[in-house]
Amino acid sequence: MHIDRRRFLSQGLRVSGAIVLAHDAEGRSAIGSESELKFAALEKRISIGAAVASAQLKGDRDFARLVSDTCSRIVPEWEMKWSTIYRMPGIVDLSGMDYLYEYAKSSGLRLRGHPLLWHSRIPSHIKVGIEEGRARTLMADHFRTVIGRYGNLIDSWDVVNEAIYPEDKHEYGLRESPWFRALGPKYVEEAFILARSMAPNARLVYNDYNIEYDRRKAGYVLALLRRLVKEKAPVDAVGLQSHLWATGKKIDHAGLSDFCKEVRDLGLDILITELDVRERKFDIPFHERDATVAGVVEDYLESIFQYGPPKEFVFWGLSDRYSWLSKPDYNPENPRGYLNRGLPFDDKMKRKDVWAVIYSAIKSIK
Numbered sequence: 001m002h003i004d005r006r007r008f009l010s011q012g013l014r015v016s017g018a019i020v021l022a023h024d025a026e027g028r029s030a031i032g033s034e035s036e037l038k039f040a041a042l043e044k045r046i047s048i049g050a051a052v053a054s055a056q057l058k059g060d061r062d063f064a065r066l067v068s069d070t071c072s073r074i075v076p077e078w079e080m081k082w083s084t085i086y087r088m089p090g091i092v093d094l095s096g097m098d099y100l101y102e103y104a105k106s107s108g109l110r111l112r113g114h115p116l117l118w119h120s121r122i123p124s125h126i127k128v129g130i131e132e133g134r135a136r137t138l139m140a141d142h143f144r145t146v147i148g149r150y151g152n153l154i155d156s157w158d159v160v161n162e163a164i165y166p167e168d169k170h171e172y173g174l175r176e177s178p179w180f181r182a183l184g185p186k187y188v189e190e191a192f193i194l195a196r197s198m199a200p201n202a203r204l205v206y207n208d209y210n211i212e213y214d215r216r217k218a219g220y221v222l223a224l225l226r227r228l229v230k231e232k233a234p235v236d237a238v239g240l241q242s243h244l245w246a247t248g249k250k251i252d253h254a255g256l257s258d259f260c261k262e263v264r265d266l267g268l269d270i271l272i273t274e275l276d277v278r279e280r281k282f283d284i285p286f287h288e289r290d291a292t293v294a295g296v297v298e299d300y301l302e303s304i305f306q307y308g309p310p311k312e313f314v315f316w317g318l319s320d321r322y323s324w325l326s327k328p329d330y331n332p333e334n335p336r337g338y339l340n341r342g343l344p345f346d347d348k349m350k351r352k353d354v355w356a357v358i359y360s361a362i363k364s365i366k
């Protein structure tokens with residue numbers, strides 16, 4: 001599926017012209033006018049999504065409306081992390097996830113379940129349990145709790161998140177993690193088989209990052225997917241987190257295209273699960289930054305779309321107002337905590353160039 005760059009960009013510009021008409025005098029989108037993207041995507045059987053936090057939806061009506069207008073699914077930014085649910089020993093706190101579930105249900109949205117199994121954000125008392133031989137029980141209890149509670153409204157699960165980290169020099173390039181230490185390299189297969197037994201109709205996804213930049217890591221992820229398919233582990237798709245860089249890193253287009261082709265040849269779907277663009281230059285004019293972000297995403301989508309569009313197109317956030325990349329803890333390139341402009345809407349909920357690029361990419365799908 002090749003996108004004609006000239007047509008793609010000209011359409012994007014024309015679309016951005018049309019899009020301006022859908023805004024009020026201050027350039028804010030009128031209610032409901034932000035649905036073009038999700039309806040264009042749904043025509044191509046693609047869902048548009050965003051990571052959101054319950055506090056953002058509770059405290060910001062404009063943002064909550066933008067999410068329900070723009071998206072057909074949401075993903076919990078942190079409400080389904082083990083560090084949130086099991087923060088207090090003996091307590092299972094799903095209040096935040098319940099809020100997102102009710103918001104999604106009342107807004108006609110679906111949810112992504114993220115993440116079921118991850119090496120990060122595991123409370124210390126849980127780590128002790130894993131290390132004391134209760135890994136399988138803890139995994140099964142967790143899966144049963146969250147998969148059972150939300151049913152089919154969650155139709156896509158990141159069953160295992162970020163299991164590949166070659167720098168740890170383990171077998172198959174697997175990351176050193178409490179799950180790997182307790183259950184060995186086959187814990188990934190185990191997780192998918194367990195998830196399938198509880199979510200027979202959901203899309204089961206292996207999710208990871210840096211595949212577009214690190215050919216070595218991409219190779220290990222591909223080898224993992226091959227093993228899963230060969231062993232008939234019930235994996236349906238790979239999630240490319242797609243945390244891109246505005247400058248400082250170059251996408252490995254050849255490696256990414258090869259990766260996408262191999263994934264398709266395995267019969268698996270490709271999802272974009274956490275798209276945003278990390279900036280490094282905060283002292284140049286907004287229009288230059290926004291054009292750079294749009295160009296990086298356009299470039300990326302050209303490689304991704306070559307072998308068929310992603311079934312899910314999910315941003316890690318929707319408005320710059322809440323981007324995790326504006327926080328120095330998560331963006332070492334932004335020690336001063338400047339607003340990172342790497343999402344489709346700025347901090348005033350106005351569309352940016354990258355919105356038109358994504359819209360045009362989706363409209364150009366045959």
Ligand code: XIL
Nearest residue numbers: 077078114115121161209241274324
């Ligand atoms: C991040 C959230 O954005 C933060 O708010 C949270 O404190 C830590 O996790 N890849 C992932 C996501 O799969 O779960 C991470 O989300 C970002 C990187």
